[in-house]
Amino acid sequence: MRSKELFGEAKKYLVGGVNSPVRYYKPYPFFVERAKDCYLYDVDGNKYIDYCLAYGPMVLGHANEKVIEKVKEQLYLGTAYGCPTEKEIILAKMVVDYVPCAEMVRFVNSGTEATMSAIRLARGYTGRKKIIKFDGAYHGAHDYVLVKSGSGALTHGSPNSPGIPEETVKNTILLPFNDEEAVEKAIRENKDEIACIIVEPVMGNVGCILPKEGYLKFLREITEENNILLIFDEVITGFRLAKGGAQEYFNIIPDLATLGKILGGGFPIGAIAGRREIMEHFSPVGKVYQAGTFNGNPISITAGIATLEQLDDKFYKKTFKSTKKIVDSLNEIVNKYNIEAKVYSIGSMFQIYFNKEEVINYDIAKKSDTEKFMKYFHELLKRGIFIPPSQFECCFLSIKHDDEVIEKTINALDESLKAISQ
Numbered sequence: 001m002r003s004k005e006l007f008g009e010a011k012k013y014l015v016g017g018v019n020s021p022v023r024y025y026k027p028y029p030f031f032v033e034r035a036k037d038c039y040l041y042d043v044d045g046n047k048y049i050d051y052c053l054a055y056g057p058m059v060l061g062h063a064n065e066k067v068i069e070k071v072k073e074q075l076y077l078g079t080a081y082g083c084p085t086e087k088e089i090i091l092a093k094m095v096v097d098y099v100p101c102a103e104m105v106r107f108v109n110s111g112t113e114a115t116m117s118a119i120r121l122a123r124g125y126t127g128r129k130k131i132i133k134f135d136g137a138y139h140g141a142h143d144y145v146l147v148k149s150g151s152g153a154l155t156h157g158s159p160n161s162p163g164i165p166e167e168t169v170k171n172t173i174l175l176p177f178n179d180e181e182a183v184e185k186a187i188r189e190n191k192d193e194i195a196c197i198i199v200e201p202v203m204g205n206v207g208c209i210l211p212k213e214g215y216l217k218f219l220r221e222i223t224e225e226n227n228i229l230l231i232f233d234e235v236i237t238g239f240r241l242a243k244g245g246a247q248e249y250f251n252i253i254p255d256l257a258t259l260g261k262i263l264g265g266g267f268p269i270g271a272i273a274g275r276r277e278i279m280e281h282f283s284p285v286g287k288v289y290q291a292g293t294f295n296g297n298p299i300s301i302t303a304g305i306a307t308l309e310q311l312d313d314k315f316y317k318k319t320f321k322s323t324k325k326i327v328d329s330l331n332e333i334v335n336k337y338n339i340e341a342k343v344y345s346i347g348s349m350f351q352i353y354f355n356k357e358e359v360i361n362y363d364i365a366k367k368s369d370t371e372k373f374m375k376y377f378h379e380l381l382k383r384g385i386f387i388p389p390s391q392f393e394c395c396f397l398s399i400k401h402d403d404e405v406i407e408k409t410i411n412a413l414d415e416s417l418k419a420i421s422q
C-alpha cells in the first residue's frame with residue numbers, strides 16, 4: 001500500500017502528514033497520483049469518482065484541456081512579474097460583468113485573504129470595529145473569523161482556535177444562521193458599532209445549509225437601514241450557483257463579495273469585489289492597506305479566464321440536473337432503508353446529514369451522527385466514490401459528471417447506505 005507508506009513518510013515532515021487539516025481521515029488518506037475529468041487516481045492504482053473537486057474549484061473537471069493550453073502558453077511568458085498585465089483587466093471585467101455587486105475588483109491569492117481584506121475594508125470604510133459572523137460559517141483561517149468556525153476546524157473539534165487573542169475576537173459577534181431576531185437584537189445592542197455582516201449565502205462549511213425563504217433579503221434590508229456593509233462570502237457559491245453566484249441566484253445584491261476557488265480555474269486565487277465607492281478605500285487610492293507579491297498572478301489569472309469562458313448556460317443546466325438526479329435518488333434510498341437522514345442541495349452542491357432534525361443552523365448540524373457519516377464515507381470509498389471526508393463539508397459536481405457516472409454513483413450510494421443501515 002503505497003498511500004500507507006507515503007503517509008508514514010509524510011508524518012515525519014508535514015504536520016499530521018497533510019497541509020490542510022480536512023485532508024486527513026482515519027486511518028490515512030489516499031495519495032493522489034493524477035486527476036482527469038471527474039476522476040482522481042491514487043498511487044495504488046485506484047480510481048475514484050470525485051465529488052470533492054478540491055473543495056469546489058474544479059467545475060470543469062480536472063486537467064481541463066483549454067485551461068492547460070492557456071496556462072502552458074503563459075508559463076513560457078513568465079510566471080510572476082510584480083507589474084500589471086492586461087489579463088488582470090480581462091478577468092476583472094468578467095467579474096464585473098457577471099457578479100451583480102462588482103464594480104471593481106482586487107485580486108488576492110486565497111479565499112482567506114479575500115475575507116480578511118474585505119473585513120478590513122468594511123472597517124476602514126465605516127470607521128467601525130465590530131463584525132457579525134454566523135456560527136459554523138467558515139471564512140478562512142484568519143483571526144477575525146476563526147471562531148465557532150466550520151470546515152476542518154469543526155471536523156477536528158477546534159472551532160475556536162488557540163492562538164487567537166481575545167482582544168481580536170471580542171469585536172466578532174457570533175449569531176445563529178437563519179435567525180432574524182438574533183440579528184435584530186445584536187444590531188440594537190451595538191448601535192452604530194457594526195461595520196459589516198459577513199455571510200456565506202449558502203453555508204457550505206457545515207455541510208449544505210440553505211438560507212430560509214426571505215432571510216438574505218432580510219439581511220440586505222437590515223444592513224441598509226443601519227449603514228452596515230453586507231458581505232457575501234461567495235468563495236464556494238461564486239460561479240457555481242450562477243455566473244453571478246448566489247447574489248444572482250437569490251437576486252440579493254450585497255455591498256461586497258469575496259470570491260476564490262472557481263475563479264482561479266484550479267490555481268490559487270481570491271478576490272474582493274464590490275461598489276467602486278467602497279473599493280476605492282483600498283490602497284493605493286485609499287488608505288486601507290492591502291498588498292501581495294502574487295496578487296493577480298498571471299498563471300491563476302490565465303486559468304481563471306479560461307475557466308469562466310467555459311461556464312455557459314449548458315454548464316449550469318447539466319450540473320444542476322445531474323445533482324438533482326443524485327439527490328432524488330439519495331432521498332429514495334434513505335427512505336428505502338429507513339435511515340434517519342436529511343438531504344439538502346442547491347445548484348450543483350449537496351450533502352446528506354445523519355440527523356433527524358431539519359438542519360437550518362450550526363447547532364442542529366452539530367447533532368448529526370458524524371461516526372455514521374465516516375462509515376458512509378468509507379463505504380463509498382470502497383466503491384470508488386470520493387466525497388469530502390467530513391459531515392461538515394459539501395459535495396460538488398462538475399460538467400464531467402455525466403449520466404454514466406451518475407448511474408454508478410447512485411448504485412454505490414444504494415449499496416453504501418444499505419451497508420450502514422444493517
Ligand code: PLP
Binds near residue numbers: 109138151234
Ligand atoms: N470562504 C469560504 C466560504 C470557504 O469555503 C473557504 C474555503 O473553503 C474560504 C473562505 C477560504 O478560502 P481559502 O481556502 O482559499 O483560503
